[in-house]
Amino acid sequence: MANYSMRWVTMDSLEEAKKALHEIGADPAGVVHMAGKGLGRGIKLEQVPLRVAHILKQEMLSVGGDAAVHRNVIVSQVEFTDVMLLGTVRQLEKLSAKVLAQPFGLKQIGHDLKRLLGNLEPPKSRAISCRGKELRLGERTLIMGILNVTPDSFSDGGKYIDLASAIAQAERIAAEGADILDIGAESTRPGHVEVSAEEEWQRIEPVLKVLTECVDLPISIDTYKASVAAKALENGAHIINDIWGLQKDPDMARVVGEYSAPVIVMHNQSGTTYHQLMGDIFTFLRRSIEQAEAFGLAGDQIIVDPGIGFGKTLEQNLEVMSRLAEFRILGHPVLLGTSRKSMIGKTLDLPVDERLAGTLATSILGVTAGVDIIRVHDVQENRRAVDMADAIVRGQRGAHYVGA
Structure with missing residues (x-):
């Protein structure tokens, strides 16, 4: 055990995360599931209606992430708030799928979030x-x-x-x-x-x-x-x-x-x-x-x-x-x-x-x-x-x- 080493590995995209996991010999099926867990993302939505912000907060917590909102959201003293979704790519992918069935415009948010996450990946030739x-x-x-x-x-x-x-x-x-x-x-x-x-x-x-x-x-x-x-x-x-x-x-x-x-x-x-x-x-x-x-x-x-x-x-x-x-x-x-x-x-x-x-x-x-x-x-x-x-x-x- 005394001979082990520890280092930080830079991973800015799913492709880089997959390469890093393959390199250690991880099971290919597990790589697909785990790659998104190593990438943190902060996704900002601006001027979100109060009820939508409440749902986003709840759903992000349910997938293991979090969502930052204006401090007065909790007491319903604002009509709109910016929302910062905080989570891994995997958690955000889960959120995008979950809100597709929600009302109040959340279906569009789900589609937009999925597309945004894709746009952050390295472009193909x-x-x-x-x-x-x-x-x-x-x-x-x-x-x-x-x-x-x-x-x-x-x-x-x-x-x-x-x-x-x-x-x-x-x-x-x-x-x-x-x-x-x-x-x-x-x-x-x-x-x-x-x-x-x-x-x-x-x-x-x-x-x-x-x-x-x-x-x-x-x-x-x-x-x-x-x-x-x-x-x-x-x-x-x-x-x-x-x-x-x-x-x-x-x-x-x-x-x-x-x-x-x-x-x-x-x-x-x-x-x-x-x-x-x-x-x-x-x-x-x-x-x-x-x-x-x-x-x-x-x-x-x-x-x-x-x-x-x-x-x-x-x-x-x-x-x-x-x-x-x-x-x-x-x-x-x-x-x-x-x-x-x-x-x-x-x-x-x-x-x-x-x-x-x-x-x-x-x-x-x-x-x-x-x-x-x-x-x-x-x-x-x-x-x-x-x-x-x-x-x-x-x-x-x-x-x-x-x-x-």
């Missing part, structure tokens, strides 16, 4: 069809390279406004290992001046027409204007990247739906006031997802972006960064765009041209959180950093074990 191009997700983190054909972008405004320099930069982005090329023709930096749809298209059109012929990458167009998106898709673009999540231009959802174009929906708002930061962001993104779905898009065709640097203070940006993994609950691919942004500049007190190291740190955090796409200016450096992080993070825990 799959392909997104991008209007003739294909992107593979779940195997490695993809890099989106930024090409700004603007005179006033915060980082590289004016560098690529003539056709020759824009094409040369696009070819460099492709050669350095980007998976997607994102073209922007209107600066969205703080305090930017909006340009007309006509001027934005005049900047994009000549570059797009050449790049669709000479760059073998899916091309994304960074615009929130439906008319620009329609012209770009008509002229060979593959993806639309909307910084207003389909909620600025009422025709944008229709346009991307008609062209069956994958769309990136980013969280954004005017001002930095929130009721609950993460809750409000998810409410916005769910609205964007619903609008895309209403026009026929689904699943991986809808990519969500937390919107770092948009409608958020430094502290709020940092909190969102610390909670990146939570965006997986939406069930869609996640894109992270932090490259050279003011969050890095303010945190490190550095000018735009000295923010590469800070950007790399955020990119690696994105990989560890399960982000699918990283949007950056410095492609080669981020490609190398992300590949190294992928080699460590994606599927390595227990990967050496080749048993049952």
